[in-house]
Amino acid sequence: MTETILVTGASKGIGAATAKRLARDGYDVIVHYHSDRDGAQRVLDDVIAMGRTGRLIRFDIADRDATRTALEADIAEHGAPFGVVLNAGLTRDAAFPALEDDDWDAVLHTNLDGFYNVIKPLVMPMIQRRKGGRIVALTSIAGLAGNRGQVNYAASKAGIIGAVKSLALELAKRKITVNAVAPGVIETQMTDELPADEVKKMIPMRRYGTADEVAATIAFLCGNDAAYITRQVISVNGGML
Secondary structure, eight states, X not given: OOOEEEETTTTSHHHHHHHHHHHHTXXXXXXXXXXXXXXXXXXXXXXXXXXXXXXXXXXXXXXXXXXXXXXXXXXXXXXXXXXXXXXXXXXXXXXXXXXXHHHHHHHIIIIIHHHHHHHHHHHHHHHHHXXXXXXXXXXOHHHHHOOTTOHHHHHHHHHHHHHHHHHXXXXXXXXXXXXXXXXXXXXXXXXXXXXXXXXXXXXXXXXXXXXXXXXXXXXXXXXXXXXXOOSOEEEESTTXX
């Protein structure tokens, strides 16, 4: 029986690359999106073109009730997924004195509360399958080392690392692994406005990473070869840290 993995924020960027890589590796994929239905549909079309099955699911990960309702309905119809990749997230960058209350709240509610909002409805159904499972959460180099202008984002991503390490301890005996992937500077729509020449000087490899490189690491952690890897944070950052 083919296993199914939910990928949040899968309409573009790292999420889209991950959904397609998982399909290539033989998984069926639940493609989550919040606002970009067209992008999500294109990803789903690619998943199906690779001979896998999949479906779209829509909710705002910052909205606890909406997230729970959507996931519980999906589980009732299709059963619990084997795994989940927590990729969806938000940035609102500014120097700390210039941060507005809403900049702090929006990023924490989306990135950190989103971890809870998505995992909470899934965890018991995943346990009850008694077939093990995989949870991979996207953190960031900012969560490990901090970054100027990203106090809110770094706090949310550092919180995810703590949550991953704790949840991994609770789920290890259930054969559900819980890991984090910490990208550095990855070439996506979010990097379009960065001063590329200056940023690349900070990266030992002198280039941005690609979404496919991050997706490959996530896919490895979802696979059988990573069954004994849990409670880890794997960096994909070209040697920045």
